Amino acid sequence: xxxxxxxxxxxxxxxxxxxxxxxxxxxxxxxxxxxxxxxxxxxxxxxxxxxxxxxxxxxxxxxxxxxxxxxxxxxxxxxxxxxxxxxxxxxxxxxxxxxxxxxxxxxxxxxxxxxxxxxxxxxxxxxxxxxxxxxxxxxxxxxxxx
Numbered sequence: 344x345x346x347x348x349x350x351x352x353x354x355x356x357x358x359x360x361x362x363x364x365x366x367x368x369x370x371x372x373x374x375x376x377x378x379x380x381x382x383x384x385x386x387x388x389x390x391x392x393x394x395x396x397x398x399x400x401x402x403x404x405x406x407x408x409x410x411x412x413x414x415x416x417x418x419x420x421x422x423x424x425x426x427x428x429x430x431x432x433x434x435x436x437x438x439x440x441x442x443x444x445x446x447x448x449x450x451x452x453x454x455x456x457x458x459x460x461x462x463x464x465x466x467x468x469x470x471x472x473x474x475x476x477x478x479x480x481x482x483x484x485x486x487x488x489x
Contacts, residue, residue: 372398376394
């Protein structure tokens with residue numbers, strides 16, 4: 344990857360800069376948890392919501408349809424609970440938006456992105472479990488409808 348600063352010649356990004364670009368792209372596309380796993384890094388608990396806060400409708404449907412497929416069996420116990428939480432939320436969110444990508448975008452903007460940011464802070468203070476993620480997401484979605 345190359346970077347061109349103001350009035351400077353092209354130069355390659357530093358490894359830290361390249362990592363920042365990759366992680367930012369993964370965050371904004373909803374793939375932060377997958378990027379962390381791919382790099383062999385711990386997966387932050389808040390990042391399991393990232394796919395819902397930033398991902399496309401097709402990704403939501405992929406998570407929903409993967410409920411009976413093998414990756415859960417290959418995961419360790421901790422990751423298995425997070426994947427199960429994701430699948431529960433994918434099913435509920437898919438039912439809520441009913442294929443309407445514009446509605447998903449509005450929910451992401453109004454509910455899921457603010458919740459993601461809240462969970463990042465909350466995780467630092469008190470930790471976050473898969474059950475916490477499901478409960479917080481359900482509560483946020485309910486309060487947005489009311």
